[in-house]
Amino acid sequence: MINLRVLIVSDLVRTRRVLNKLVEEDYRFDVIVCAPNTRVVTGRLATLEPHLLLLDAPMADNQALKTLALVRALDKDIPILVCGENTVDGQKSIADLMKSGATDFQTHPILNKMNDEERLELQRSLHTKLYRLGKQGAESHALKQVTQEKGGAAQQSGAPSYAQIRRRPPVEAVVIGASTGGPDALAAIFKELPPNLPVPFLVVQHMPESVADSLTQQLNSVGSYEVRVAVNGEQAEGGVIYLAPADSHMLLIRNGLHLCIRLNRRPARDHCRPSVNNLFESAATACAERLLAIILTGMGNDGIEGARAIHESGGMLYIQDEASSVVWGMARLISEAKTFDFEMPLNQLAKAVGRQITQSHKRSMRGLNDR
Numbered sequence: 470m471i472n473l474r475v476l477i478v479s480d481l482v483r484t485r486r487v488l489n490k491l492v493e494e495d496y497r498f499d500v501i502v503c504a505p506n507t508r509v510v511t512g513r514l515a516t517l518e519p520h521l522l523l524l525d526a527p528m529a530d531n532q533a534l535k536t537l538a539l540v541r542a543l544d545k546d547i548p549i550l551v552c553g554e555n556t557v558d559g560q561k562s563i564a565d566l567m568k569s570g571a572t573d574f575q576t577h578p579i580l581n582k583m584n585d586e587e588r589l590e591l592q593r594s595l596h597t598k599l600y601r602l603g604k605q606g607a608e609s610h611a612l613k614q615v616t617q618e619k620g621g622a623a624q625q626s627g628a629p630s631y632a633q634i635r636r637r638p639p640v641e642a643v644v645i646g647a648s649t650g651g652p653d654a655l656a657a658i659f660k661e662l663p664p665n666l667p668v669p670f671l672v673v674q675h676m677p678e679s680v681a682d683s684l685t686q687q688l689n690s691v692g693s694y695e696v697r698v699a700v701n702g703e704q705a706e707g708g709v710i711y712l713a714p715a716d717s718h719m720l721l722i723r724n725g726l727h728l729c730i731r732l733n734r735r736p737a738r739d740h741c742r743p744s745v746n747n748l749f750e751s752a753a754t755a756c757a758e759r760l761l762a763i764i765l766t767g768m769g770n771d772g773i774e775g776a777r778a779i780h781e782s783g784g785m786l787y788i789q790d791e792a793s794s795v796v797w798g799m800a801r802l803i804s805e806a807k808t809f810d811f812e813m814p815l816n817q818l819a820k821a822v823g824r825q826i827t828q829s830h831k832r833s834m835r836g837l838n839d840r
Contacts, residue, residue: 471607471810471811472496472497472498472499473497473498473499473520473521473599473600473603473604473606473607474498474499474501474517474518474519474520474521474603475492475498475499475500475501475519475520475521475522475523475599475603476500476501476502476504476510476513476514476517476519476521476522476523477489477492477500477502477503477504477522477523477525478503478504478505478510478522478523478524478525478528478533478536479503479504479505479524479525479528480505480506480525480528480529480532481525482505483580483581484525484580485503485505485525486503487580487581488503488523488525488552488580489503491588491591491592491595492523492595492596492599494592494596495596495599495600496638497596497600497603498596498599498600498603501513501517501519502517506532506536507532507535507536507539510522510536510539510540511539511540511543514540514543514544515543518610519547519606520547520548520603520606520607520610521547521548521549521550521572521599521602521603521605521606522540522547522548522549522550523550523552523599524536524537524549524550524551524552524566524571525551525552525553526551526552526553526559526562526563526566526574527553527554527558527559527562533551533562533566534565534566534569537549537551537566537569537570537571538569538570541570546606546609547606547609548572548573548602548603548605548606549566549570549571549572550571550572550573550574550575550598550599550602551563551566551567551571551573551574551575552574552575552576552577552595553574553576553577554576554577554578554579554580555576555577555578559576560576563576572602573598573602575591575594575595575598577591577595578591608807638758638759638829639759639826639829639830640668640759640760640761640785640825640826640829640830641668641728641756641759641760642668642669642670642671642705642721642728642752642755642756642759642760642761643668643669643670643671643760643761643762643763643822643826644670644671644672644673644721644748644749644752644760644761644762644763645670645671645672645673645762645763645764645765646672646673646745646748646749646762646763646764646765646767646771646772646775646799647672647673647674647675647764647765647766647767648674648675648766648767648768648769648771648796648798648799649675649766649767649768649795649796649798650765650766650767650794650795650796651674651675651676651765651766651767652674652676652680652684652687653795654765654766654789654794654795654815655672655674655684655688655765656687656688656691657815657816657819658763658765658815658818658819658822659688659691659692659694659696659710659819660691660692660819661692661816661819661820662692662693662694662819662822662823663819663820663823663827664693664694665693665708666707666708666822666823666826666827667707667708667826667830668707668708668761668826669705669706669707669708669709669710669711669728670694670709670710670711671699671705671711671713671719671721671730671748671752672710672711672712672713673713673719673743673744673745673748674712674713675741675743675767675769675771676715677715678715678716680715681698681712681714681715684712685697685698685712688710688712694708694709694710695708695709695710696709696710696712697709697710697711697712698711698712698713698714699711699712699713699714699719699730699732700730700732701730701731701732701733702729702730702731703729703730704724704727704728704729704730705721705727705728705729705730711730713732713743713748714732714743715743716734716742716743717732717733717734717742717743718732718733718734718735718738718742718743718744718747718748719731719732719743719747719748720732720733720747720748720751720752721748721751721752721755721756722751722755723754723755723756728755728756731751738771739769739770739771740769741769741771744771745764745771745772745775745799746771746772746773746774746775747775748775749762749772749774749775749776749778749779750774750775750778752779752784753775753778753779753781753782753784754778754782756784757782757783757784758782758783758784759784760779760782760784760785761784761785761786761787761822761825761826762775762776762779762784762785762786762787763786763787763788763789763818763822764776764786764787764788764789764799764800764803764809765789765794765799765800765815766789766793766794766795766796766797766799766800766815767794767796767798767799767800768796768798768799769798769799770798770799770802771799772799772802772803773799773802773803773806773808776803776806776808776809777806777808779808780808780809785810785825786803786808786809786810786811787809787810787811787812787813787818787821787822788800788803788804788809788811788812788813789812789813789814789815789818790812790813790814790815792814793814793815793816794815800812
């Protein structure tokens with residue numbers, strides 16, 4: 470999933486500050502604006518495209534009800550989570566908003582009088598509801614974009630914008646799966662990839678042994694990264710591209726603080742050895758949300774189970790679009806399963822990968838400097 474964009478609405482400065490802090494303690498969410506009134510909400514709804522609203526229930530002069538009605542008139546699908554104090558008046562305000570079209574609600578103690586246990590309980594419940602509703606909002610937003618494009622609008626870039634890049638821990642590794650048309654696609658990406666990215670790249674390309682050496686030479690000649698065939702047991706180093714041997718499965722394993730490569734010659738999976746599924750599943754276990762994965766052009770279904778594992782563990786997955794693919798098979802199945810984050814042309818992938826890695830590491834360094 471992309472980072473979920475939350476718009477908070479409350480007429481009280483103190484409430485906005487507390488809710489903002491609670492929400493942003495979970496890296497999956499971005500608070501894009503804290504609006505004090507209906508006018509600000511309507512001005513930002515179309516431009517910032519939030520995935521959901523967090524609406525304070527007890528606003529003065531029925532502002533919460535007015536905001537809800539206006540938002541629903543502009544966007545009938547956006548999820549709205551209302552929150553209010555667990556008092557008689559608070560529950561009445563919440564009930565009125567639920568009757569008027571709110572999606573769900575969250576009660577809480579008096580915000581500035583919570584003890585640590587109450588705050589932790591609120592945080593857990595709030596994050597769970599925000600994530601569930603935010604995913605619904607993101608899926609609805611993506612569907613609208615696809616519908617608009619099919620309706621004749623100019624094709625939109627599938628690459629994530631700066632604002633869409635997830636606030637997440639730094640990317641630890643990039644895994645790539647490719648088949649038919651993959652060698653040229655890999656060369657195009659590694660030629661344009663920004664230099665000095667501090668992560669290892671692990672690649673499964675379906676290919677006969679006869680072309681393995683020539684592919685290594687081709688990829689070494691186009692970019693600034695060292696490309697080599699992986700060796701069993703070696704540590705995965707940043708700034709190196711590792712190709713799976715032509716007839717061996719390649720896995721990414723965590724060994725303490727380090728990531729290591731394991732090779733084996735177990736039976737082919739879905740007629741594939743090396744298997745994209747095996748690499749992706751092992752990397753999802755090793756890196757979880759610190760993983761970035763890419764599915765390129767290729768025939769067959771290798772990668773769909775690995776994509777599901779990455780999606781469920783919180784990793785990021787890009788797929789190459791149909792127009793720029795030689796064969797849109799592997800990526801098509803993942804697209805239909807909706808277990809990817811962004812679909813984009815081949816010529817946008819290198820920039821998107823570089824930006825994702827760079828920004829995640831910059832955020833990590835800023836966090837360390839702020840401590």
